[in-house]
Amino acid sequence: MAKRIEVKDLDIYYDKFLAVQGVSMTIQPRSVTALIGPSGCGKSTFLRTLNRMHELVPNARVEGSIVMDDDDLYAPSVDPVNVRRQIGMVFQRANPFPTMSIYDNVAAGLKLNNRRLKKSEMDDLVERSLKSANLWEEVKDRLQKPGSGLSGGQQQRLCIARAVAVQPEVLLMDEPCSALDPISTQAIEDLMLELKANYTIVIVTHNMQQAARVSDTTGFFNLQGVGKPGELVEIDETTKIFSTPSQKATEDYISGRFG
């Protein structure tokens, strides 16, 4: 578990539109990497290339390479479905399967991956996943109730439990707290700090305080200009980015002068 990702010279297209250009970065295991930057600069697009979800958009493609430990994620022999199993994703809006029970929501990922488990094994795994998402105590007496009956923050933790259940190596989170109140946000942030002991975590966030609180490394994306592609301006230790960034554009952004 917890793998290192090496991105090299990545260009990301939607059909003929070059959305993001020339990204190179190393994402360290057992750490949280935050991606920040103004709207439309390609943070979410970049995030989705890390588990090959970008290709689900018709005619979307990448050039360049993404290697996880020694595996080239874009090698012709690689099945994108398998990449998505190893690199889980949590979205902005919690999206539990609405008619499914809490239990089945967590078990769903495993069933989709065709893992056949005995009932007792499945029970154990559901419990472990809910525990690692800090949700077990709140739901253990109502596992058969619908997931949609939980609060927004609980639903987001349910989605994290579902992502964790398939034992991925990496967790991608696209603004996981943007629809949550401050208390639920804090629960998710605490959870990220716990999960990074076992996972590589990459989070897109608009909230710079959040990036400063939860991440070890921060990457700042920006547009190269109006109508131009997005780019990675710099990536460094979070404390450095928020105190003495090396690029003026980063300093302007974090000090609120634009974006």
Ligand SMILES: Nc1ncnc2c1ncn2[C@@H]1O[C@H](COP(=O)(O)OP(=O)(O)OP(=O)(O)O)[C@@H](O)[C@H]1O
């Ligand atoms: N499905 C799509 N088809 C075509 N273009 C897209 C698609 N999704 C995003 N784009 C374009 O790619 C660029 C980057 O968008 P993206 O959503 O990745 O930016 P972002 O930095 O995550 O923005 P935000 O912070 O507002 O979520 C934008 O110009 C956007 O319009």
